[in-house]
Amino acid sequence: MIQTPKWQSILGWLSFLIAIAFFCLQMGYFLIHGRYQVEYIDDRLFYIINMIIIIFLVAAILLLLQTKRLFRYMAIGIAVVFIVIQGMLLVEKGKQVKQVISVSPNFKQVFSVKTDVEQDESIYYRSYYGILARAKEVLSKPIVSVHDITWLENDIAVLTYESNHQKLEQFIGTYGDRGGGYSYYQVGAENGAWEGEQASVHSDPEGIQVTSNGHTELFAWETVQQFGTLAIVLKRDEEAVWTIALAKDFIADSNAPIMPSYRILLYPAVLENQKPILLKPAL
Amino acid sequence: MHKIILSLSGMILVALIIATFFYQEMERVLLPQEVLLGNNQQEHTSTEEQDEPEQTLWPVNQDAISYSLQHDALHITFNGGGDWVEVPVEQEQLFQGEYNGNRQTLIEESYILQGDRVAFIYTEASEDMHVQQVMVLYSVDQGETWQEGTIADAFPGLRYRKIDFVNNSFGYAILSGDRTMSSEYSLAYLTHDGGETWESAAETPTTRLIADGGFTDEQTGFLSYGTINPEKPDVYVTQDSGKSWEQAVFNIPETYEQIFVQAETPFIEDDHLAVLVNQGPNGDYQGGLLKGKFISKDNGLNWGFLEEVPADDTDA
Numbered sequence: 001m002i003q004t005p006k007w008q009s010i011l012g013w014l015s016f017l018i019a020i021a022f023f024c025l026q027m028g029y030f031l032i033h034g035r036y037q038v039e040y041i042d043d044r045l046f047y048i049i050n051m052i053i054i055i056f057l058v059a060a061i062l063l064l065l066q067t068k069r070l071f072r073y074m075a076i077g078i079a080v081v082f083i084v085i086q087g088m089l090l091v092e093k094g095k096q097v098k099q100v101i102s103v104s105p106n107f108k109q110v111f112s113v114k115t116d117v118e119q120d121e122s123i124y125y126r127s128y129y130g131i132l133a134r135a136k137e138v139l140s141k142p143i144v145s146v147h148d149i150t151w152l153e154n155d156i157a158v159l160t161y162e163s164n165h166q167k168l169e170q171f172i173g174t175y176g177d178r179g180g181g182y183s184y185y186q187v188g189a190e191n192g193a194w195e196g197e198q199a200s201v202h203s204d205p206e207g208i209q210v211t212s213n214g215h216t217e218l219f220a221w222e223t224v225q226q227f228g229t230l231a232i233v234l235k236r237d238e239e240a241v242w243t244i245a246l247a248k249d250f251i252a253d254s255n256a257p258i259m260p261s262y263r264i265l266l267y268p269a270v271l272e273n274q275k276p277i278l279l280k281p282a283l
Numbered sequence: 284m285h286k287i288i289l290s291l292s293g294m295i296l297v298a299l300i301i302a303t304f305f306y307q308e309m310e311r312v313l314l315p316q317e318v319l320l321g322n323n324q325q326e327h328t329s330t331e332e333q334d335e336p337e338q339t340l341w342p343v344n345q346d347a348i349s350y351s352l353q354h355d356a357l358h359i360t361f362n363g364g365g366d367w368v369e370v371p372v373e374q375e376q377l378f379q380g381e382y383n384g385n386r387q388t389l390i391e392e393s394y395i396l397q398g399d400r401v402a403f404i405y406t407e408a409s410e411d412m413h414v415q416q417v418m419v420l421y422s423v424d425q426g427e428t429w430q431e432g433t434i435a436d437a438f439p440g441l442r443y444r445k446i447d448f449v450n451n452s453f454g455y456a457i458l459s460g461d462r463t464m465s466s467e468y469s470l471a472y473l474t475h476d477g478g479e480t481w482e483s484a485a486e487t488p489t490t491r492l493i494a495d496g497g498f499t500d501e502q503t504g505f506l507s508y509g510t511i512n513p514e515k516p517d518v519y520v521t522q523d524s525g526k527s528w529e530q531a532v533f534n535i536p537e538t539y540e541q542i543f544v545q546a547e548t549p550f551i552e553d554d555h556l557a558v559l560v561n562q563g564p565n566g567d568y569q570g571g572l573l574k575g576k577f578i579s580k581d582n583g584l585n586w587g588f589l590e591e592v593p594a595d596d597t598d599a
Contacts, residue, residue, distance in 0.1 A: 016288065019295070020291075020295075023295050023298070023299075026299070026302060027298070027302070030302065030305065033309070033312070037312040037313050038312060039309075039311065039312050046303075046306050047303075050299050050302075050303065053295065053299060054296070054299070057292050057295060057296070060288070060292075061288065061289070061292060064288060065285050065288060065289070078296070082296070082299075082300075085303075086303070089303065089307070114311075116311070123311070123314070134312060134315075135311065135312050135313065135314045135315075136314070136315070137314065138314065226387075262564065262565070
């Protein structure tokens, strides 16, 4: 009997352990899915993990076992068939559930929206441990096509998309408030004013007034949609026009700071990629 | 060894094939409101047949005692959304004054939701549009019966509002209003009969914007001022149930001057009082994630620095 080289044996066992570890992850997923109402942040991960398990399992068999050539070909054949089937299911899943996914610049948050094409429903998910997610809320209008995902800050992601009503929408994922439990009123604190090089924002009890490129528009409070505690979307005729978010220097006070001293970010809802505009409190 | 590896591999392959079938049929996970709704439906069907509720209500959070402002009304629940009681107050009355939020959640601290007592500050309009009658609506039997008390007959342009009870009979409300830029009028009101009648405490000599306040017992209370760029804690203390106020002295180590600037509500700890002083809206010392803990051994007149405290721990 030919002795297996040591490196081959180590690699073989390593492959086997990796396959077992991923298999345990996969089985664990089935256990916690119903109990804790979590699913993979991307539905296709299930198939990718299956493929990884099989690849490492076959590698382990080929490296560790001294088997006949026919048996090796059979093992590889089974693996290939399995991987092809999983690949087909992955593609099919991708057609059934359209996935929008984006990782924050500091790699701490994952923004995930899944659109069930058949149900015509888009659901926003909050990530847990990087690969798991819980359903958080249904988007008011389902996604037809995605234009852009922009992280305004490490805890604010803006998804700009076209809805099934042929309108431009913005949905904002916010990750925690910054007040450590305090609540505060709206992003646009009353009587606040902010200005920058290209734009300015003024808010009062009437609403929020945005001036950009010499054009001024007042958005009444009824047209303002709040997301979490960090951002709002200003709408005209049910269509998103601007997102206003709190810049990272904002920390919440127990009551709204009346004369805001923090900066805000103004982000337009347009088809082309745009950079957010940083506005400072007006003196 | 060969047999073990091969058997394990075969079992894994079979398990993965079965798992794939299950995964294809798997329903998506439930939304938070669907989870609550599912629990409620289970409870209902397991007890007795009931008529379908006309309108579905979802609590604003997952606490057992919670509320909903859906359908332009205030409802409260004591069992996580299983049963609801409508609070006899117009939604509009809960948000009068200087407030422009989204009205989907109550104004923080303007209400109490506890098992043995619920109370909500609300206002009655008056002929003068700038003045409101400030009232409290409360129940001590989980919403079966309601009582109301008048906190202030005429209060100008209500902004800050906070209510709390120290024991079953003694409670306090802190109101501010009539704001002009960074000045306003603020006053504490006290009740000794569980909320039925209220009397105002003496006024403090400051017109700064109030940030927080509270009573630790029937005699000792605090009002903390400064919401816009505060430079040091500005706290007034009463030790005679609001008859007089004296400015508390904070002995801040030099290293923490202009860092810990805004006092929160003091609380009783062992044989002394303690208070957390936060960094205000713009603090960035250690990323703004620390608060200063001060203690007082003379019931709130003089405060000495004790230690830095992580903000996360204190907000839990």
